[in-house]
Amino acid sequence: MATSATSFEPTATHIDIDAGNADTDNQLPPLPSPLPTPHPDFIHCNPPHDPTYRAHSVFLAGSIEMGKAINWQRHLSTSLSPLPITILNPRRGHWDAMAKPTPQDKTFRTQVEWELGALENASVIAFFFDKNTLSPVSLLELGLWARSGKVVVCCPEGYWKGGNVRLVCEREGVPCVTSFRELVPEVVRMLKSKGLEVPEGVKF
Known part of the structure; x- marks a missing residue:
């Protein structure tokens, strides 16, 4: 499975999210065993x-809350790995706890601008709202892209x-x-509607 290369080394102020x-x-349902074989062009x-963009890409919008949310991003990435797509995952592993949520903070600005650019360029935006989180930024993003x-x-x-989320989606x-379990085939369905050809033998 291709990933973005990094030489990042966390410091004492970083937390693992x-x-x-x-x-x-x-x-989350159990992942299949054995795990699916990633497509050679999956990244x-x-x-x-x-990001390195393929013809089709999926942005993983939804709950993170500094690592308080379940890691649904890893689960969805693994499930979609048999496809020749780019996964745009804003969950960055280690986050500097000293970063301040202000436009002047370089770390914060870099993160938010990465997300805004990836949201704009993604073919599909997949949201997951962890029931045990508030996820206010995810609500903001849903409003922007609904x-x-x-x-x-x-x-x-x-x-x-x-209730708010469902009514916005309905409208x-x-x-x-x-x-x-229903999210994965819905994402694949939307990718197909945008021209993605699912490799022969791959089922969801």
């Missing part, structure tokens, strides 16, 4: 490095603003499912 919280509510990109014709949403029962004609 990749692990994510334990999936105590079973929001997984994280900030701060510039009318783009490239959004798919998974909003499990119990998410605190689930704007956005596919919205309640389980992660």
Whole structure:
């Protein structure tokens, strides 16, 4: 599985946000065993490095909350890895806890600008709202892109603003499912509607 190369070395001020919280509510289904074989042209990109875009790409919008959310991004990336696509994953592994959420902070600005650029260039934007998070930035992003014709949403029962999310999706004609198991085929369906040819023998 191709990934963005990095020589990053975390320091004492960095926190690991990749692990994510334990999936105590079973929001994610088990991954298949053995794991799917990645397509030779599949690539997984994280900030701060510039993405390498294939003809089709998926931005993983949704819950992170500094690692408090379950790592659904890893799960979706693995599930979609048999496709010749770029995964745009804003969960960057280690985050500098000293960074301030202001436009003047270089680390923060780099992260936000990476996300805004990737959202704009993605073929599909896949949202997952972890029911145990607030995810205000994800709500902002959904509002920005709901009318783009490239959004798919998974909003499990119990998410605190689930009613708002579902009504926005209903109004704007956005596919919205309640389980992660339904999210993967919806993302693939939208990719196919935008011209992606699924390799022979690959099923979702």
